[in-house]
Amino acid sequence: GENVEQHPSTLSVQEGDSAVIKCTYSDSASNYFPWYKQELGKGPQLIIDIRSNVGEKKDQRIAVTLNKTAKHFSLHITETQPEDSAVYFCAASFGNQFYFGTGTSLTVIP
Amino acid sequence: KAGVTQTPRYLIKTRGQQVTLSCSPISGHRSVSWYQQTPGQGLQFLFEYFSETQRNKGNFPGRFSGRQFSNSRSEMNVSTLELGDSALYLCASSIGTGGSGANVLTFGAGSRLTVL
Numbered sequence: 001g002e003n004v005e006q007h008p009s010t011l012s013v014q015e016g017d018s019a020v021i022k023c024t025y026s027d028s029a030s031n032y033f034p035w036y037k038q039e040l041g042k043g044p045q046l047i048i049d050i051r052s053n054v055g056e057k058k059d060q061r062i063a064v065t066l067n068k069t070a071k072h073f074s075l076h077i078t079e080t081q082p083e084d085s086a087v088y089f090c091a092a093s094f095g096n097q098f099y100f101g102t103g104t105s106l107t108v109i110p
Numbered sequence: 111k112a113g114v115t116q117t118p119r120y121l122i123k124t125r126g127q128q129v130t131l132s133c134s135p136i137s138g139h140r141s142v143s144w145y146q147q148t149p150g151q152g153l154q155f156l157f158e159y160f161s162e163t164q165r166n167k168g169n170f171p172g173r174f175s176g177r178q179f180s181n182s183r184s185e186m187n188v189s190t191l192e193l194g195d196s197a198l199y200l201c202a203s204s205i206g207t208g209g210s211g212a213n214v215l216t217f218g219a220g221s222r223l224t225v226l
Contacts, residue, residue: 006152034214034215043218043219046214046215049214089153097158097168098215100152100154103152
């Protein structure tokens, strides 16, 4: 089955700096790659997603890039703010199942 | 529009007991998936239901089971609880089934189970 690896597991940045989280996947058939943000005491919330026919997608301060050849995709957060502090999960979708990374705990230091 | 509702939010059980968790999906969503979340393991897929039928199952023992009702509400059951079953159980609903971009998962807040 699909295997999704996510790095780093923890990340601390100064407010205003950029944060990058990287994920790799194993199955070239995966064609949908969502990113979720999970705040304390809440369920994961979709923040951005990308499909296999697109190389990059942006939504304000958040962007995701996909390299199908290398089988990796990344989340980029610019101008980080304290409210960006949360756990972020990447996922790869293959068939009728989603495979999640193990999460990155992002801390934005004011 | 109401989100995905999971009950109960917190519960404590002892080893050997069983537990039933409930999930009400977003209105109009027919697919419900369940995930187990533990520290360091991320989200592990349990199963997916669509139109009252289990469409896919993850790699969990038979002690974990689920069902879906005609109104799309879903329940999962864990029998003969073990200490390792302590986790946050997340339910997610989507309009349809399948893993394409057309079927975005919306998660509930989860049910935190502690097994003593």
